[in-house]
Amino acid sequence: MPEILVYVDHVDGAVRKPTLELLTLARGIGEPVAVALGDGAADTAATLAEHGATRVLVHEAPEYAAYLVVPKVDALHAAYEAISPAAVLVPSSAEGKEIAARTALRIGSGVITDAVDVAAGGSGPVAEQSAFAASYTTTSRVTRGTPVITVKPNSAAVEPAPAAGAVEALDVTFSAQATGTKVIARTPRESTGRPELTEAAIVVAGGRGTVGDFTAVEALADELGAAVGASRAAVDAGWYPHSHQVGQTGKSVSPQLYVAAGISGAVQHRAGMQTSQTIVAVNKDPEAPIFDLADFGVVGDLFDVVPQLTKEIDARKG
Amino acid sequence: MKIVVCVKYVPDATGDRKFADDLTVDRDDVDGLLSELDEYAVEQALRIAEEADETEVTALTVGPEDAKDALRKALSMGADKAIHVEDDGLHGTDVIGTSLVLAKAIAKAGYDLVISGMASTDGAMGVVPALLAERLGVPQATLLSEVGVEGGLVTGRRDGDAASERLEARLPAVVSVTDQSGEARYPSFKGIMAAKKKPVETWDLSDLDIEAGSVGLEHAWTAVDSAADRPARTAGTVVTDEGEGGRQLAAFLAGQKFI
Ligand SMILES: Cc1cc2nc3c(=O)[nH]c(=O)nc-3n(C[C@H](O)[C@H](O)[C@H](O)COP(=O)(O)OP(=O)(O)OC[C@H]3O[C@@H](n4cnc5c(N)ncnc54)[C@H](O)[C@@H]3O)c2cc1C
Ligand SMILES: Nc1ncnc2c1ncn2[C@@H]1O[C@H](COP(=O)(O)O)[C@@H](O)[C@H]1O
Numbered sequence: 001m002p003e004i005l006v007y008v009d010h011v012d013g014a015v016r017k018p019t020l021e022l023l024t025l026a027r028g029i030g031e032p033v034a035v036a037l038g039d040g041a042a043d044t045a046a047t048l049a050e051h052g053a054t055r056v057l058v059h060e061a062p063e064y065a066a067y068l069v070v071p072k073v074d075a076l077h078a079a080y081e082a083i084s085p086a087a088v089l090v091p092s093s094a095e096g097k098e099i100a101a102r103t104a105l106r107i108g109s110g111v112i113t114d115a116v117d118v119a120a121g122g123s124g125p126v127a128e129q130s131a132f133a134a135s136y137t138t139t140s141r142v143t144r145g146t147p148v149i150t151v152k153p154n155s156a157a158v159e160p161a162p163a164a165g166a167v168e169a170l171d172v173t174f175s176a177q178a179t180g181t182k183v184i185a186r187t188p189r190e191s192t193g194r195p196e197l198t199e200a201a202i203v204v205a206g207g208r209g210t211v212g213d214f215t216a217v218e219a220l221a222d223e224l225g226a227a228v229g230a231s232r233a234a235v236d237a238g239w240y241p242h243s244h245q246v247g248q249t250g251k252s253v254s255p256q257l258y259v260a261a262g263i264s265g266a267v268q269h270r271a272g273m274q275t276s277q278t279i280v281a282v283n284k285d286p287e288a289p290i291f292d293l294a295d296f297g298v299v300g301d302l303f304d305v306v307p308q309l310t311k312e313i314d315a316r317k318g
Numbered sequence: 319m320k321i322v323v324c325v326k327y328v329p330d331a332t333g334d335r336k337f338a339d340d341l342t343v344d345r346d347d348v349d350g351l352l353s354e355l356d357e358y359a360v361e362q363a364l365r366i367a368e369e370a371d372e373t374e375v376t377a378l379t380v381g382p383e384d385a386k387d388a389l390r391k392a393l394s395m396g397a398d399k400a401i402h403v404e405d406d407g408l409h410g411t412d413v414i415g416t417s418l419v420l421a422k423a424i425a426k427a428g429y430d431l432v433i434s435g436m437a438s439t440d441g442a443m444g445v446v447p448a449l450l451a452e453r454l455g456v457p458q459a460t461l462l463s464e465v466g467v468e469g470g471l472v473t474g475r476r477d478g479d480a481a482s483e484r485l486e487a488r489l490p491a492v493v494s495v496t497d498q499s500g501e502a503r504y505p506s507f508k509g510i511m512a513a514k515k516k517p518v519e520t521w522d523l524s525d526l527d528i529e530a531g532s533v534g535l536e537h538a539w540t541a542v543d544s545a546a547d548r549p550a551r552t553a554g555t556v557v558t559d560e561g562e563g564g565r566q567l568a569a570f571l572a573g574q575k576f577i
Contacts, residue, residue, distance in 0.1 A: 308564025
């Protein structure tokens with residue numbers, strides 16, 4: 001079986017869910033070899049082994065936190081040289097895409113971003129993507145070099161698959177460019193205690209219709225154990241942080257359930273949520289385009305409907 | 319200081335965008351425009367230029383003939399001049415090829431600072447700026463929601479998934495800005511009139527010493543094998559709230575096993 005290099009996204013050793021999904025996809029095309037960098041890299045090994053990593057290449061150095069992107073490119077490049085994998089998979093975060101693209105250029109390979117599935121094909125892995133605000137589904141391949149593919153969160157199930165997960169030190173020599181962009185300060189995002197937006201099974205999102213009052217949206221989210229999302233109109237008005245924006249210039253989500261409250265459903269918003277499995281909407285305007293894609297819609301005032309829904313769910317839970 | 323701002327001409331997102339027979343983006347049937355996300359790049363270039371002495375802002379696009387419209391818009395917003403890289407050999411070029419052409423054009427134009435949008439609204443990969451930094455061998459300070467240039471340094475704020483970071487890099491550098499960086503100005507009437515007289519240079523692949531075999535659909539490093547219209551999501555049940563809307567929605571969710 002060919003080896004597949006999987007770039008590990010982790011925070012101080014805690015592996016983020018999209019990486020575990022990548023391990024599932026990687027097992028479909030070969031044997032996953034994980035590469036984990038920075039503080040806590042070695043602590044990722046147990047989790048990665050449980051999910052199918054046969055080897056875990058680790059390298060800890062202060063450069064990963066002190067400088068932007070390039071040290072990680074140097075390391076992924078080094079891992080590529082060390083194992084000559086059949087493909088390289090990277091989680092599709094903003095940073096993941098940049099790391100993937102620069103690495104691809106260095107190794108003379110094509111790059112595909114934002115795949116929603118990766119499967120074995122006759123001439124290498126085939127990536128499925130969605131295009132034009134998710135109105136098209138495409139399949140594509142890398143035709144030159146070793147395929148480098150970034151994969152969106154929620155594109156595969158997380159499956160336990162115990163493997164050796166042998167920890168090996170990765171040898172990395174940083175390039176002259178590595179220290180080009182300094183990170184002079186870092187403010188970690190405050191935890192809301194709710195699930196991560198892109199990883200959540202359920203997202204409850206509010207728009208301009210909330211007129212700035214997200215209480216009902218948050219209460220429903222907490223009742224469902226969901227993440228909270230927001231439209232750009234709500235974010236631009238300063239009602240909710242940009243890190244919660246869903247859409248073309250925010251996060252792209254594909255949860256099992258998406259609840260849109262007071263959101264009209266503009267094409268740029270749809271671009272970020274159209275691949276959700278089930279969509280429900282509450283909107284005062286029966287003509288709102290969001291109803292065209294909702295599996296269930298309620299024409300009504302969100303300030304009546306959403307609290308009633310929350311109460312009813314609570315009652316049903318008994 | 320020389321600023322090159324990269325602007326892409328894209329099909330209007332509110333139009334019915336589709337793929338052409340060769341599975342490249344159809345650029346004929348839907349009206350094109352300057353990518354809205356690149357307006358933010360032009361805006362920041364102009365703001366930086368207003369703060370510094372003797373700065374020249376050049377708008378650069380790689381694209382078909384109509385892409386001139388994107389340059390005109392950038393010029394009418396206030397850019398000083400424009401460069402259009404146009405060549406029949408470019409049709410179907412992928413991101414690796416596009417970054418090659420842009421990098422060669424930027425090097426030929428001369429630059430202290432390159433500013434891009436966060437992503438194109440058609441391809442939406444968001445990787446061209448990182449590729450330009452890799453190719454030009456200069457620092458990348460990308461996805462900035464706030465940007466400033468002083469004393470040969472570019473600084474800015476990058477809001478990532480886990481943290482918000484303050485970045486600093488020495489010029490020359492490649493920067494990309496998000497839609498949080500500050501509203502883009504509307505071209506004034508004066509700006510529109512002035513734009514007509516501003517110089518637009520057109521370069522082809524030979525002007526950039528790029529061999530025909532390194533760009534274009536046939537030479538792309540990736541291939542799209544199929545593009546299928548996603549079965550449009552069909553509208554499901556819509557009810558009007560008459561006091562029971564929330565409970566009706568709960569019943570639906572229970573039926574779907576979400577509760
Ligand atoms: C380049 C670009 C990028 C963009 N990126 C994004 C993006 O990433 N994400 C995004 O969301 N948008 C994005 N947009 C903006 C997008 O075009 C829309 O403007 C935005 O999504 C609208 O947000 P909204 O639905 O909350 O507001 P509106 O369109 O104003 O809709 C509000 C809705 O709330 C309903 N309503 C009002 N009061 C109530 C009530 N009491 N109860 C129930 N319903 C009520 C109204 O009927 C209306 O349908 C982008 C635009 C551009 C040009
Ligand atoms: N053909 C092009 N011409 C000029 N600029 C481009 C072109 N393609 C991409 N860019 C720039 O690179 C940014 C990111 O593009 P992308 O990686 O395609 O999402 C855009 O916002 C533009 O600033």
